[in-house]
Amino acid sequence: GRTGVPEAVLCASKSVAQVEAILKEAAMAGRRLLFTRLEPAAFEALAPECRAMLDYDSLSRTAWCGSLPPAGAARDGIGIVAAGTSDLPVAREAARTLEFLGFSAPVVADVGVAGLWRLMRRLEEIRAWRVVIATAGMEGALFSVLAGLVDAPVIAVPTSVGYGVAAGGTAALHTALASCAPGVLAVNIDNGFGAAAAAAKILNKM
Amino acid sequence: GRTGVPEAVLCASKSVAQVEAILKEAAMAGRRLLFTRLEPAAFEALAPECRAMLDYDSLSRTAWCGSLPPAGAARDGIGIVAAGTSDLPVAREAARTLEFLGFSAPVVADVGVAGLWRLMRRLEEIRAWRVVIATAGMEGALFSVLAGLVDAPVIAVPTSVGYGVAAGGTAALHTALASCAPGVLAVNIDNGFGAAAAAAKILNKM
Amino acid sequence: GRTGVPEAVLCASKSVAQVEAILKEAAMAGRRLLFTRLEPAAFEALAPECRAMLDYDSLSRTAWCGSLPPAGAARDGIGIVAAGTSDLPVAREAARTLEFLGFSAPVVADVGVAGLWRLMRRLEEIRAWRVVIATAGMEGALFSVLAGLVDAPVIAVPTSVGYGVAAGGTAALHTALASCAPGVLAVNIDNGFGAAAAAAKILNKM
Amino acid sequence: GRTGVPEAVLCASKSVAQVEAILKEAAMAGRRLLFTRLEPAAFEALAPECRAMLDYDSLSRTAWCGSLPPAGAARDGIGIVAAGTSDLPVAREAARTLEFLGFSAPVVADVGVAGLWRLMRRLEEIRAWRVVIATAGMEGALFSVLAGLVDAPVIAVPTSVGYGVAAGGTAALHTALASCAPGVLAVNIDNGFGAAAAAAKILNKM
């Protein structure tokens, strides 16, 4: 990574053979490498010796090869908010990417705006972070509410959770972009990886 | 109106001559009639005797001919919330339609979610209404927040206030439809008239 | 539910384990709870003791735990119209939600506008309701026709039934929103739950 | 026209000089020619001798040069329905095109479905036609209702009358295409000319 943050391998449109080849090349070179969107079925299809090289998490569909920095070395300052249970896979993709990059980030879940008091109860904790990553689907109102309540920048990750006009995640994405609360920054739908990479770039420059 | 609520005359795509003809016919027949989207320039272009028959309001671009029920007779139970100053023309279209239909409705303005405490200060007042009409543009997060805080049904009127992905009002509309707070009902973008007509139908059935 | 209507659990994007956990927590606390979009396959995958706690309906894909109010206590005033046979799952989602909320609502089916006389035959019955919930797919012309014929507010639930330009339900949604008959209120595509929740809020305020 | 129906000149994107040149060439050759979308301002900008050659109608923005067949020779069998006053320019474009092609077509106006009884009063007259041209904007529910009530094919001309989700006419177009009543045929938004040309082709083949 010449930009402080390494590229990751997006496995969604790659064959088992391609993923194995990339992994072996990295292992041979002693390079640490992050894999995203590696579905459980695809992970199971990998050769046993490949699976053995990987630290895999099925909820977030992420994996990495190579060792992590010692736990005590993980930096803090970044936190993650998830509107509902259904947003947890994306929130976890962000958390795992941050772990890979040397950061430790708590996840505050189930604080959607339909029950505002749940969010209010956790506000003090959230206000301590220097960068907030927020994941929400449906209409994504959480992004605006959060940005109106905290000092830190809010990186919004719209999720594809929803149906009808919310199917695919564009309704939540548009909420993030059109938010009337200053300080919301958006990444692509379901892009927990990108949110984490950007948050790490911010912290790395501090 | 065979359905309890009379049709209105949508002037946006009618010529001056057409509006005058419709007005004269109603006056001749002694019928009360509501006109919407009558731009100030179109109102000025009407013949003086036509203008004299109309009660015109330029902010909401509404007009009516015929007398209103005596002020004391106006029913209450409906209230209107406007997220920002720019949403006031649409909020006023709803208020004027309600006045024409025999209801009196207060307007609570400038309570967008970027400053949540402003909304909280007015909450008790809003909670007293039986039907809430809410107007908001941009990302329309106000609809979800309101529906999570009040018992009454919330009729959301997305407005075309906004730019970029919010231009034209679809971002706010999708927020209203995809809201994860139960009880949000949507009308077309900028349709203050429709929201008021529906609210009146609800109250008429109580 | 602090707003008179409880949130429901949207099962579409939740794992079996997550649904079971939510159900057990509610049962433990003695809370009644409504589940929507619980596909038959997902219901079958639940542990037997979980299935035993649920009142499940496969047509509407809804379930609840906890007891209902005694049948005699169910309130009336709300009715449901379905344009075609294909709209029945959504109509039933509304009916089941209303049952859970303490209302009893009849369903009038197969009255699409291609055969207007079928609707006319049922009109007297429909006109007795205080709130009309209407479900229709394809072009959704039923919404406009109904709103022109009844005094009560019409809550339109566009369905995703259709193909070509009607695929996904936006054609019917746009008909609901752009209807030139005053008094149509829209919810998201296929959102029978939301229509029922809003209707209950209306009746609760009467 | 080698296909029974001549091409017309669409003036919308042509300069005054281009329209004049085309008109003079036709006049020189003694050819009859139809012009559509000739705005009043554009007509006024034509040289006086050009204006003198044209039979111009400002409501429909149509013009033609050359003589019409004698009035008595006009064929019948085609009729036009307009949902509202705002749809009359498009309805008239169809009527004028038919006149140019040797047909005489009545226009039945102001029969939108918000007031179904108005349509019912005119039904007998409409049922006598062999081809029905219908113009409607907003949600275009009229197309479905008509096709369910008459034997003749219905050529739907969606109009750009509307706002919000109906702006530009796609909501009405999608209603025409997705109609569950068999026998609706659609042309482009505001294309009264195309509807008339197709109707004439049908009659010419009878």
Place this chain on the structure above:
Amino acid sequence: GRTGVPEAVLCASKSVAQVEAILKEAAMAGRRLLFTRLEPAAFEALAPECRAMLDYDSLSRTAWCGSLPPAGAARDGIGIVAAGTSDLPVAREAARTLEFLGFSAPVVADVGVAGLWRLMRRLEEIRAWRVVIATAGMEGALFSVLAGLVDAPVIAVPTSVGYGVAAGGTAALHTALASCAPGVLAVNIDNGFGAAAAAAKILNKM
């Protein structure tokens, strides 16, 4: 059918039980009935006695119960053009619907505009028809070319054959609607049934 053309049963979103019930009711009443979008798998799932009542065609996914008029009685005047092999299922849906309605219609296939001479070789045959039904996917240029070459009205059935910007059929639909050749009439994407119903209505009025 009070409109000269009976409604058909769209099986796409109906369960096996619903289709069986509808079929048995029709059989009991001695009514002829047309079924569309009955997938081979759905047909196989029907009870044997139901399958025995149906005349099924797997390419077009259509079926009917009840007897046809004697073959000699079939009327002609309608013909069908298919741009490519992939458009044949839709072309056949139109042909089968016409057969059910008492018409016999030839299908001219594989005459897409990439090889214009193939179309030219069949032109004389096509010019003999009173109504042309044309099915085409991808960019649908065939609609414009045909309408420029024949006197008869062209009913365009855009098909969902295509990928990229043509996926789903809107590119071909827009070509049909925006065609600069007068006389093209459009139905919904893949709607061979609707094209046939409209063509029959036209012929029935001759």
Place this chain on the structure above:
Amino acid sequence: GRTGVPEAVLCASKSVAQVEAILKEAAMAGRRLLFTRLEPAAFEALAPECRAMLDYDSLSRTAWCGSLPPAGAARDGIGIVAAGTSDLPVAREAARTLEFLGFSAPVVADVGVAGLWRLMRRLEEIRAWRVVIATAGMEGALFSVLAGLVDAPVIAVPTSVGYGVAAGGTAALHTALASCAPGVLAVNIDNGFGAAAAAAKILNKM
């Protein structure tokens, strides 16, 4: 131009002062420079000494400063086809860009597919070109027909000429991209400049 083709100055979103500054800088440096989308009103607003430096063409809204290569030196091999009169401004933008780049390109106009014989009459001439640039709006069927008739690559320039579903030019663009005739290459809507630049790059490599 390090790529064989110089960048041009897109004037659409530049102020008069900016255009003047760019022009003077180029003149000072003795550089030839092409300006596109310079509206007549913008050209008139330039200082007289700036206008004097420019060779301006109002139909195509193009201008250049600096001398052209001697007329005899212009290379041929590229030709331009325009479907209708309304497409001529875009066709001329391509022709003027080619002239600036040292090519001479004939324009064959008014050969839209509604009158196929007009195209056929010019086919021999068109078949002599090594690269064909084609401009068409509405449904753009011309692109497919041409590519099926000539050996040379066809660079399609969809134009924004059209209304309804063709408004803005996407219908024609999609026809170009989805054409079932091999060898169609597309540029952006109304981008005559880009088509010419690409054609020049092709010829420069021969």
Place this chain on the structure above:
Amino acid sequence: GRTGVPEAVLCASKSVAQVEAILKEAAMAGRRLLFTRLEPAAFEALAPECRAMLDYDSLSRTAWCGSLPPAGAARDGIGIVAAGTSDLPVAREAARTLEFLGFSAPVVADVGVAGLWRLMRRLEEIRAWRVVIATAGMEGALFSVLAGLVDAPVIAVPTSVGYGVAAGGTAALHTALASCAPGVLAVNIDNGFGAAAAAAKILNKM
């Protein structure tokens, strides 16, 4: 501003009277206030005493009332890149907002990717910043190229500069969101204010 960054007044949809009232109230209270999208014509329409209170910049259409912190106090660390001359108004909106918030930010202009060497010449300067704001229209390829070259987070502001598929700015927005270079964060189209507010929130947390 309870969130470290004050809300600004979006003047686009406000009347002259509304802007004057907001300004006077702020002045009365001694509050500093930022105005965006105040068109030159709207600024000229303000009362003289209102204009006198404002520091106005016509290129960016921004204004503020109240004094700035002393020039020497301005913080650095943020820089702005503009792809072309046409993107300068948006870049300036960001620069002015930052000035109002106490930051000083250089603008590097005319470094679009069509001439990559221009960007490379300025790279060292850009690499010194802690946060990069980038403005680009058309296809916005600059966002990806920058994020691949610098360590700092890149806040992408897509601009509405462009035509055809780029009209309105969604092509550039989608490039920012879909960028395969990690670390790109997006704000709404033309939202220089929002980019600056987020950058300030980042710096405020360092």
Place this chain on the structure above:
Amino acid sequence: GRTGVPEAVLCASKSVAQVEAILKEAAMAGRRLLFTRLEPAAFEALAPECRAMLDYDSLSRTAWCGSLPPAGAARDGIGIVAAGTSDLPVAREAARTLEFLGFSAPVVADVGVAGLWRLMRRLEEIRAWRVVIATAGMEGALFSVLAGLVDAPVIAVPTSVGYGVAAGGTAALHTALASCAPGVLAVNIDNGFGAAAAAAKILNKM
């Protein structure tokens, strides 16, 4: 092929029987024929004698029957660039089509703009080609960067690789069309065949 490039058989929407019939007819006539989008499962379903006639490649899903020109006879001048591993199937479809048409084309892979130096290392090789075919998904920034660096025309093949706003490939397509670098020509999403056919037409005219 009367246009120098034969049509290919698009197998995506054809049945096994249809593909077999087309193949046998070509074999019988001794015609060479190219098949695209022949999925591995579809290839396996063909009769053994059909499979034996085909040269099949599973990565690109292409096949042909008939002999190729002798290897030494293959012409060069065309090259292919692939942004990432996921774009290789489309790149290979182009390469195989070119091979069938008598050209030999190298593929340069894994040179996306997130790591610009990888592209720079291969630039000399790419600059030697007369036509560049480039395949890229996500945001497709590679098209602009390439066109700014090489003299040859760039045929952009956007791929459907991506998610969120890039799903389906329109983001990359819009980048190709809106590129501010002159000389980019676009084909449909994933259309490696079309790019190759156009490149061959270009070379055939040299």
